[in-house]
Amino acid sequence: MSKISPFSCVxxxxxxxxxxFASFTFGQDxxxxxxxxxxxxxxxxxxxxxxxxxxxxxxxxxxxGHVDIPRLQExxxxxxxxxxxxxxxxxxxxxxxxxxxxxxxxxGAIEKNSAAVELARTGSDIERIVAKGKIAMPLAIEGGHxxxxxxxLLRKFHELGVxxxxxxxxxxxxxxxxxxxxxxxxxxxxLGRKVVKEMNRLGMVIDVSHxxxxxxxDVIETTEDPVIFSHSGCRAVNPHRRNVSDDMLQxxxxxxxxxxxxxxxxxLSPKYHQAAQKLRAIxxxxxxxxxxxxxxxxxxxxxxxxQGRDWPLENLPTLDDLLDHxxxxxxxxxxxxxxxxxxxxxxxxxxxxxxGAHDYPNITRGLKKRGYSEEDIKKIxxxxxxxxxxxxxxxxxx
Ligand SMILES: [Zn+2]
Numbered sequence: 001m002s003k004i005s006p007f008s009c010v011x012x013x014x015x016x017x018x019x020x021f022a023s024f025t026f027g028q029d030x031x032x033x034x035x036x037x038x039x040x041x042x043x044x045x046x047x048x049x050x051x052x053x054x055x056x057x058x059x060x061x062x063x064x065g066h067v068d069i070p071r072l073q074e075x076x077x078x079x080x081x082x083x084x085x086x087x088x089x090x091x092x093x094x095x096x097x098x099x100x101x102x103x104x105x106x107x108g109a110i111e112k113n114s115a116a117v118e119l120a121r122t123g124s125d126i127e128r129i130v131a132k133g134k135i136a137m138p139l140a141i142e143g144g145h146x147x148x149x150x151x152x153l154l155r156k157f158h159e160l161g162v163x164x165x166x167x168x169x170x171x172x173x174x175x176x177x178x179x180x181x182x183x184x185x186x187x188x189x190x191l192g193r194k195v196v197k198e199m200n201r202l203g204m205v206i207d208v209s210h211x212x213x214x215x216x217x218d219v220i221e222t223t224e225d226p227v228i229f230s231h232s233g234c235r236a237v238n239p240h241r242r243n244v245s246d247d248m249l250q251x252x253x254x255x256x257x258x259x260x261x262x263x264x265x266x267x268l269s270p271k272y273h274q275a276a277q278k279l280r281a282i283x284x285x286x287x288x289x290x291x292x293x294x295x296x297x298x299x300x301x302x303x304x305x306x307q308g309r310d311w312p313l314e315n316l317p318t319l320d321d322l323l324d325h326x327x328x329x330x331x332x333x334x335x336x337x338x339x340x341x342x343x344x345x346x347x348x349x350x351x352x353x354x355x356g357a358h359d360y361p362n363i364t365r366g367l368k369k370r371g372y373s374e375e376d377i378k379k380i381x382x383x384x385x386x387x388x389x390x391x392x393x394x395x396x397x398x
Contacts, residue, residue, distance in 0.1 A: 034374055035364040039130065041079040041382030042067075042357065043260035043341035044140075044209075044231035048084050050346060052105035053301040059113040066344035066356030069116050069135065075360035078130045079120070079138070079382060081164065081230065081341075082106055086143040087300055088171040094296060096153055099146040103139065103160055110137055119161050122203070123390030124397060138389070140164035140207060140230065145173040149191060151198050163393050164205035166230060167195070167215065177212040179241045187214035188222065196222045203396045205389060209242070209260075209341070216248055225392045226256035228385070231341035233267040234328040237321075240267050246332045253333040256391070258384045260341020261325045263350055268325060269317040280310045307347045319353030323366045326380060335376045339385045 045067050050056045062068040072080055084102040086095045110119045118129045120136035129136040144167040147153040154165075170180035175192035177183040185192070196219055199206050206227040208216045219227060229252070235243040244252070244259060252259060266273040293299035329338045340363070344350050353362050360381075367377045 031365045031368055032361065034368065034377060035361045035381075036076060038364065038378045039079065039382035039386060040075070040077045040360055041081075041339060041385045042077055042360075043081045043228065043339060043385055044083055044262070044343045045080055046085055046343070046345055047080070047082050047109075048102045048106040048139075049304050051109045052102055053304045057112065058109050059116065062346070065346045066350055067342075068357075069113055071357040072135050073116070074358035075356075077135065077357050077360055079126055079136045079385070080117075080357075081138045081140050083140050083142040083166070083230075084146070084162070086141065086146040086169065087296075088143065088145070088169055090296065091145040091171060091173055093148060095143070095145045096148050096150075098296075098300070099141055099157065103157070103162065106137075106139060107161060121161055121163050122393040122397060123386060124394050126386065126389060138163045140166065140205075142166040142207075142210075143169035144176055144195065145169070145171065147195070149174050151194065154195065154198055154204075155202065158202045158204055162204070163389075164207050164228075164230070165199065166207040166209055166211075167192070167219065168211050170210065172212070177215045178210055179212045180210070183212060183214065187212065188218035192218070193222045200224050203393045205392045209262075213245065213248065217251070220251055220255055223255070225395075226258070226388045227252070228257055228388060229259040229341070231260055231262040231264070231343040233262050233264075233325045234332075236332075237325050237328050238268060238270045238273065240270075240273060242267055244329075249329060249333040249337075253337045256337075256388070258337050258339045258388050259329055259333065260339045260385070261322065261329060263322055263340075263342040263344055263354060265311075265317050265349055265351060268321045268351060269315075272312070272315055272317050275312040275315060276310070279312050307345065311349055313349065316349055317351045319351055319362055319366055322351050322354070322363070323370060326367070327370065330376075330380075335372075335379055336384055336387075338380050339382065340380070 056062055059069050061070040084099055086098050090098055110117050117135045117137050120126045120129055120138045126136040139162050141162055167176045168178040170178055172178045172181040172184040176188050177185055207230045208219055208227050209229045209232045233243040235245045266276050
């Protein structure tokens with residue numbers, strides 16, 4: 001029988017310490033491992049604007065931005081839904097033109113960076129692309145006015161790679177009411193119902209962020225598929241018109257859909273929203289003196305580049321405010337119906353703790369701290385959106 005000498009105890013302790021240090025250094029921290037194992041999905045970003053109007057390459061670490069390929073890779077984001085946001089003043093007859101321009105610019109940018117990203121048309125595409133270690137980029141039109149009341153245009157956008165559409169932005173257009181405008185139809189009219197049914201038939205994901213409450217309930221009555229809020233918060237946490245009521249969250253859960261919790265700071269915090277409104281109220285008279293620019297492309301470019309002038313820098317919401325919205329949505333809708341839809345935009349502030357896509361591990365860490373199980377964290381970080389995408393966009397593959 002041999003005894004362990006004090007010397008060998010020290011040696012063993014050294015080995016244990018070296019092993020522990022090495023594990024930590026090489027990413028064996030349990031949260032790092034969990035984040036790496038999770039499918040991480042952001043359901044809303046306006047990268048296409050940077051590509052078209054700033055002529056930037058998404059493969060570069062972009063100036064004054066939150067999202068680009070290097071930052072997505074650093075934050076281990078697997079799926080980035082890119083919105084093709086259509087300016088409301090292009091309604092009724094210049095909207096499709098902008099949608100085609102953004103679509104062409106964005107598909108070109110994806111093609112140019114094909115070593116790192118791929119356009120994803122379906123849920124199966126997403127699984128295939130992510131399995132190769134690349135970032136999947138589904139494209140979504142933001143603003144149903146883009147189709148100019150023509151189902152043929154909707155079919156064309158789908159054929160060219162668009163897999164989702166936000167039914168309205170901030171105007172009530174010819175077939176659906178927005179949360180930011182006077183109602184025209186008390187929800188969805190007959191053409192609106194036809195659009196919903198055609199999206200069901202094509203296998204396109206219906207996005208109800210921005211629509212009026214009544215439009216949301218009409219969509220739920222009409223659709224045969226789950227729907228999403230790609231970027232919204234909870235009205236019970238911040239009573240902003242863009243956020244979703246508890247009734248709507250419950251109905252969304254019954255529909256099988258998902259809400260992507262937005263990071264946009266005025267939607268997160270009532271105090272910050274009030275401060276931003278005050279600052280904008282002072283700024284508005286100056287804006288109104290600026291003559292309308294006839295050249296639409298120039299006008300959009302100038303507006304895009306001038307974003308960020310009227311955001312207060314005090315009392316910015318934090319990661320904890322974002323987690324409060326997630327907690328509430330989980331409490332009301334259930335953990336199977338909550339995801340992330342950041343909407344981080346250049347030159348506008350993001351919540352403290354989330355500088356950009358590279359800080360997504362902070363969300364995983366925050367959820368873990370709040371006591372979520374690993375399985376539930378994976379659902380919130382991306383599995384829930386994958387479930388809906390597969391259910392809706394893969395159906396014509398079956
Ligand atoms: Zn939006």
